[in-house]
Structure formats: C-alpha cells, structure tokens
Amino acid sequence: MMLGSVFAEGHSNDSLFREADPVHRFNPTYTMRAMRDAFARRGIELHTADVNGDRRVDFELHIEGRPLGESAVPRFLVALENPYLNPLNADAAYFAQFSRVFSWDPRFFALPNVRRIEYGIQFVEADWLPYEQRDIFSCLINANKRFPVSLANDLYVERVEVIRWHEKHAPGDFALYGMGWNKPRQTDGAAGRLKRRVQRLATQLWGHRPFPSWQGELPEKSAVLRRAKFSYCYENVRDLRGYVTEKIFDSMLSGCVPVYRGADDVQDKVPADCFVDRRRFGDTAEVHAHLRAMTPQEYTRQQQAMRDFLGGEGRRRFSAESFASVVADGVVEGLAAR
DSSP states (O other), X not given: OEEEEEEETTOOTTGGGSSSOSSOTTOTHHHHHHHHHHHHHTTEEEEEHHHHTTSOOSEEXXXXXXXXXXXXXXXXXXXXXXXXTOXXXXXXXXXXXXXXXXXXXXXXXXXXXXXXXXXOBOOOOOOOOOGGGOOEEEEEEOOOOOOSSOOTTBHHHHHHHHXXXXXXXXXXXXXXXXXXXTSOXXXXXXXXXXXXXXXXXXXXXXXXXXXXXXXXXXXXXXXXHTTEEEEEEEOSBSSOTTOOOHHHHHHHTTTOEEEEESOTTGGGTSOGGGSEEGGGSSSHHHHHHHHHHOOHHHHHHHHHHXXXXXXXXXXXXXXXXXXXXXXXXXXXXXXXXX
C-alpha cells in the first residue's frame, strides 16, 4: 500500500478526518473523510504528516496553498480558498511546484498540471417544509469578518448593508446568525478603532447590541435553513468566475430558496430557477419586495427546481464523493506519469 502525507493548516493527529472538526465550525471534514476513503479504495493510505512521522511516504497532499519546504517526493495541491484570502491559490509560479493542482479557477485550466474541481458538498436527504410552514421569512448565516484590505468586490461589506437595511425597514422579516455579531464591526483608522472600543464597552456594560437582528451562533446551519423561506447566500467576493462554494448548497439542501450573489458565472453551475439572482435588483429593498411578492405556488416551483437539480446534475458534479474521486484519480495519474 502506498502512503501519503496530508498538510492542512490547524490539523494534526489526523484531525482532518475526524467527525468533529477542531478548526471549522460547520464540520467540513465529511469531504475529507470521503477523500481518505477514495484513496484507500485505490490502495493508498492517507494521514496528516505528523502521524506518518519518519515513515517513507510516496507523496504530499497540500490542502490550500502554504509555504513549502524541501521535499523528495511529488506534491499535490487542492486549492479551494478564495485567492483574496490565500494568494498562493492563484499563483501560477507556485502551482509549478506541484505534480497536479486541483482548482475551481478557470484562469488556470490551461496549465498542464491543473485539474478542474468543484467544492465537495455533503448531500443529505431531508423532508422540506412548504412555504406556509416556514416561520422565518429570511435569514443570513455568516461570521462577522472583513478583508484586511479594501476591495471593490467585497461582499463582507454588502452583507452588512443587507443586515442594516432589514434592521431599519423590515426587522420582522429577517434573522441574523453566526459568530461575532455580538461585537461591533472592525473599522479602519484611529477614529474607527475608538468608536469600536466605545461600542464594545457599551456592549459589555449595558447590553448594547451592535446588530439587533442577531439571534446567536448555530451548531448546525440546517437548524435555521429548514425553517427559513429565503437565505441570503453571498460569497466573500462578487464576480470571481468559478467561485461557487457551499453557501448556496447549504440553503438548497434544506429546501430554502437562496438569494445568491458571488460568481458571475453561477448560472453555468446552478440552474437559474433554483435561486434568486441578486444581480437582477438595484438594492436590498428591491430584493425584499420581490421575495414578499412571491406566491406559495411560485415558491413550490423553485423548491421543485432545486430538488431536480440536487437529485441529478448537482449531485453528480458537486458531491463530496465526486470531489474525492477527482482528487484521488488525479494523484494516481500524477504518480504514474513520473
């Protein structure tokens, strides 16, 4: 049996393959476990590098771009993270150090060592509530984060605009969930930092709520998405071709109609009748008016479109098992080509 070492930030002692992920909140290790099983079926054993120790390994598998040291064995890279957060995931010179690179980014598909891949999603069968039985009109589930630099296509900022519009104009139609919304937003400059300190003090001393729509953190997104009619599913940036992550799938798999903004080619991956395309509207007010005008019958048709997609092309293309097969087969191919 061949042996591979996996490198992933924050992971050791095979934690990448545990059911409870010590690094990420919403347990994405299902996909990594599917990948480990796919390698095992091909006669390859995978462990984090510390578990392999001094054992002779046949290759390295790096999850996301990271600084590289010396290595005498072939290397492979799975590059999924947004390149604005991990620039190495969009660095052709860096890619050249790997036998194979697995990426969703079409800018690199012409490189001879790059193989196309999609985010691996855990497809869970569930009964969906109809429109009338969903008691949350709309929601947003994300952590309160920001980019360290200003970006023209920043959707962290637009998420806050969505939140603030609802808090002012339609508080009863919106619920916010996720980590960090009990704290004020970080802002640049001395004045911004001072304002945040004052707001933080007010939060601690007098129970000030920086985001009144915030309902708390969640152990599992589906607990809310199963009850919500609509979910605002915004990627971290907009107009990044090919970058469609788990967000829209989390919503669809719970029968909740997504309001999506992100990849400018999303319709090439997810049928247009499966989601509400934010690009069609001038602002959040127009989006909200559209959602309010949707009839239960129209909602049911969108749910059926989602069900058809998830049960067919969606599962074939985006399942964790498909992801695992692409990576395992690509590694086997790369090793055989040496």
